[in-house]
Amino acid sequence: MDMNQGPANLEVFKLATGDIDHLFRRSGLAGNPLSAFRYNAEQAALSSPSQWFKALAESPAFQSIARQLLEPDLKIFFHSGGGHAAEDRYYALLTRENDTVLAQFINSEGDLVLLHFPDGKSFLEWWAGIYASPGMDQYPEVFGGGLLESEVLVCALHCIDLYRRFYLESMLDYRGAALDVSISSADFVQLLKRSLASGDKRWLLPALFEITPGLKNIPVALKPEHLKKIEKLGFMTGKESVFTLGERSRLMGTEFISAWMSATGWQASALIKGEERSLSRVFLAATAFTNHLFSFETGKGGEGRFHHQVGAAPELVNILLRWMEGLRRAVATPSKSAADAGAGPKRKFCGQCGGELRPDKKFCPACGTPA
Secondary structure, three states: OOOOOOOOOOEEEEEOOOHHHHHHHHHOOOOOOOOOOOOOHHHHHHOOOOOOHHHHHOOOOHHHHHHHHHOOOEEEEEEEEOOOOOOEEEEEEEOOOOOOEEEEEEOOOOOEEEEEEOOHHHHHHHHHHHHOOOOOOOOOOOOOOOOEEHHHHHHHHHHHHHHHHHHHHHHHOOOOOOOOOEEEHHHHHHHHHHHHHHOOOOOHHHHHHHHOOOHHHOOOOOOHHHHHHHHHOOOEEEEOOEEEEOHHHHHHHHHHHHHEEEEEEEEEEEEEOOEEEEEEEEEEEEEOOOEEEEEEEEOOOOOEEEEEEEEOHHHHHHHHHHHHHHHHHHOOOOOHHHHHOOOOOOOEEOOOOOOEEOOOOOEOOOOOOEO
8 A cells, every 4th residue: 555646735644542542632522433433531641642643733634634533424444355465444534524535544563544635536546546457448338237136246256256266177177278167056056155155355256245344234145036137147057957157257257367456345334313324335346457346235125236337447436436425415414313313422622731621611620721
């Protein structure tokens, strides 16, 4: 992850773990359930801020950054990995007050690294430069562009993984270029179950569920009509209890054998009636050819559905910018009941000395500064 490649007005800050308590005290914020941090008054009283805290405290964006980190209105949790890529977990935090985006990382030493972007576009362009593929134009449509049941995606990704498996087995057995791409229906289902249970992110299907936050909660109930749909999409054909992988499985299997770069799953959450609720889940599989973007939603009956899009990096950024703007609109004007049902009574702290302020007092009890 290269944090030096970003817009000219990107601000980067580093904090030690104990600095969070001083951030609470200096900002006067109490935190909310979306934040990963809670105030420890005892620790704050016994410790001093690190040498890095001063840079953040003196920044004109201090209060905005503190608000995004401690009381975000929208939290996007990212999990990157898949294939042979390194694991990475991080957040993008947003508030209603402005268009800035705060990216929150933990480095290898356990320190907090904050990247403050002026807007969503600059964040997404930086993000795509690291986690997405430059791609190519005019990649062919795969799933028809509409909403389909999640089981259709499960079967399609399983077909891609099966082609990869058959290809590798043929190499190990010195069988040359001719592949046997047929499998019994019983083995197809048995290997699918083993794949899901394995959690092995080197394969596309388990990576989908292991990388995308919360996706395991969506029930998967494979039915004959789902197999019919992937036959229609060209992933396989079925005859007399035998499945034969189709042209689409071969093409995409070859793509993921030779050009799979990494995967990223993310989940956007907001406070709904005082509780954290998921608003959207997305999975990205980046190859040298394109970026495969899968967005998920849950139907009224609890069934999972997905939508597939592909695009080179500039198109991907535009797709995700529209997605992020939709999320901002969803949290822009919370109802009064939702606002009132937050994390309980708000604590406030003195901006001068950091002492806790009582709601019935007009002055700080520690230093006398007007509240």
